[in-house]
Amino acid sequence: MNVVIVGGGIVGCASAYYLAERGADVTLLERASLGAGATDRAAGGIRAQFSTDVGIRLSQAAISVWETFEDEFGVDVEYRRPGYLYLAREESTAALFEETVPFQNERGVDSRILDPADATEYVPGLRTERYVATAYCPTDGFADPHLGLQGFSIAANEAGAEIETGVAVTDLLVEGGGTGDGPAEDTGAGDGDRPDGRVVGVETTEGRYDADVVVNAAGSWSPKIAAMAGIDLPVTPRRRQALIVEPESPVPDSNPFVTDLDDGCYFRPERDGKALVGGHFGQDPVQDPDAYEQSHDLAWAADVVEHVATVADYFGPDSKLVRGWAGLYAMTPDHHPVIEESMPGLLTATGFSGHGFMLSPATGQVVAELALDGEATTVDVAPLARDRFERDAALHETYFSA
Ligand SMILES: Cc1cc2nc3c(=O)[nH]c(=O)nc-3n(C[C@H](O)[C@H](O)[C@H](O)COP(=O)(O)OP(=O)(O)OC[C@H]3O[C@@H](n4cnc5c(N)ncnc54)[C@H](O)[C@@H]3O)c2cc1C
Structure with a gap:
């Protein structure tokens, strides 16, 4: 399977690693340098104290990776656990x-x-x-986000992923529907509708890349990427x-x-x-x-x-x-990410609302499962579909200060 990942933050790099490790043919495209978005600006907090089932499950799956990160990835992320x-x-x-x-x-x-x-x-x-x-x-604590990013990106590279920096995605290529020619008209904020058609690749500043699956891991830029296929993400x-x-x-x-x-x-x-x-x-x-x-x-x-x-x-x-x-x-409005297949050929992992560093190992695993198995087994991420806001199924996080 040929996968293109948009965004070289910690979520894109973790996804690249878990996909490549499972045999996918992965290309990660980052318009600037790895970590240039939010990742290198994070405080590094890693905690299991969440107030929703899905938040706790994702966090526990992530912590089990952070605990053994140095053995698995050969990078000491300076994980400290004073609680x-x-x-x-x-x-x-x-x-x-x-x-x-x-x-x-x-x-x-x-x-x-x-x-x-x-x-x-x-x-x-x-x-x-x-x-x-x-x-x-x-058992909560913190680690160095840049070292985490390094661990994932080096391991992704060693597993065969191509990581290309200085390449910006300018359009999603949609066959059989959608607009495919730049930002779409408003489809109604986060209305959960799946646009017609299938994403078959991306257009970039360096030309076209075909893909069976495109992963939108562009963080604060992810709504711009989604809009290229007519999708309105509830992310600000x-x-x-x-x-x-x-x-x-x-x-x-x-x-x-x-x-x-x-x-x-x-x-x-x-x-x-x-x-x-x-x-x-x-x-x-x-x-x-x-x-x-x-x-x-x-x-x-x-x-x-x-x-x-x-x-x-x-x-x-x-x-x-x-x-x-x-x-x-x-x-996002409920401070939980959007992790879903947004339409055929397009996976989305974004909207981490200040928790994307800590949750990245579990997110990468889930993205690989959605791409390769069609469903997530590490954690059931069905509650994180973007249509939750229209289904009156938004989550509620108590442990969120601002
Ligand atoms: C002050 C601060 C403190 C934080 N503290 C914590 C914390 O304690 N714990 C925690 O877990 N999280 C924390 N976070 C949040 C954390 O930084 C993010 O949730 C996480 O880094 C998100 O990673 P990402 O890969 O989704 O996005 P990003 O790191 O933003 O990566 C997205 C990437 O996409 C690239 N991109 C955008 N458009 C395109 C395009 N068209 N083509 C190609 N590439 C593109 C960008 O250049 C960027 O590198 C904090 C954030 C801030 C700002």
């Missing part, structure tokens, strides 16, 4: 923990509710007076920023990835006492992925440090900003 700690300021948020933690435990996630005072065992600097409850999972690019901070008191390496669900800020240890800090507050306009501001805003940087200073006492007034950046979340 994830979610914080509730409001009783209503604490009530969500009461529902979600048992739901997670039934599915094998080792999460637990902790009193804020008990959470200081993991986060010594926690400002306990701000919080009414916390949820903690000791939203700008998110991150910062490396040298806190006034060092953040211990054993500190979990901490997220304040009511405030929207988060931090995790970086190296040598530094912290990676992020969060989103206020307006959230849809961005043009070709023209968004890739540097962080100085006002946001000052603001986010003030926010994390209310969470933990590491971030006193002498904290220093080291560097920052901005990237895009490919967001």
Whole structure:
């Protein structure tokens, strides 16, 4: 089977590896360089604390790969597992923990509710007076997204995949229907209709590539790719920023990835006492992925440090900003991805809403199964079809701050 993958982020590279490993003839096309989209801008969080069955299953399948990544791929992704700690300021948020933690435990996630005072065992600097409850999972953690991307892309290459950078897909080739000649007319947002015809390849800046299956793994650009076949994806690019901070008191390496669900800020240890800090507050306009501001805003940087200073006492007034950046979340309305066969010959894996790095190993496996077997067996991804929004079957994620 001849497969063309559009997009050389972590989802495209993982898909390339799992397809090539199973014998598919794979070409991955990336218009810039590998990781140039969201992947190299991610915070690296990897967690099983989700609040839907499909989210937990995908995450568990992914974590089982992250656990053995170095043995399997020969790349140390610096996977560290000090856990994830979610914080509730409001009783209503604490009530969500009461529902979600048992739901997670039934599915094998080792999460637990902790009193804020008990959470200081993991986060010594926690400002306990701000919080009414916390949820903690000791096996969650984080890794280096760029190293993960390297591991998948090198392994994909070794398994026979062709990876071509500097090649932009300009059109999807549709036979027997569809438009096939550029962005289609609006078919109605995410209406789930399958356009007529079959995708048989792509047109690019370097000519035509024929394919039995095309995989749209173009992240925040995926709606533009889908529109080339008349498909309206419910995915919008939203700008998110991150910062490396040298806190006034060092953040211990054993500190979990901490997220304040009511405030929207988060931090995790970086190296040598530094912290990676992020969060989103206020307006959230849809961005043009070709023209968004890739540097962080100085006002946001000052603001986010003030926010994390209310969470933990590491971030006193002498904290220093080291560097920052901005990237895009490919967001769906329910913060879950779209993974589906969108029409014959076209698979879609996008809309990861800030979770695409962590879920990429499972996504790559599922994409290979959809292409080669016609159905996904690693995880049942039927709930992730884009028509869920029209079927009144949107998912609901509790553990999402912003
Ligand atoms: C600040 C920030 C923090 C984050 N933190 C986390 C985290 O802690 N954990 C986590 O799991 N996720 C996190 N994410 C999200 C994560 O980065 C994404 O979900 C993930 O990288 C998506 O990977 P992708 O391969 O789908 O998309 P991308 O990495 O965006 O890749 C898509 C690629 O498609 C290419 N492309 C676009 N158009 C074309 C075309 N026409 N032809 C060819 N190629 C094309 C682009 O150049 C790009 O390289 C974070 C994101 C940001 C911005």
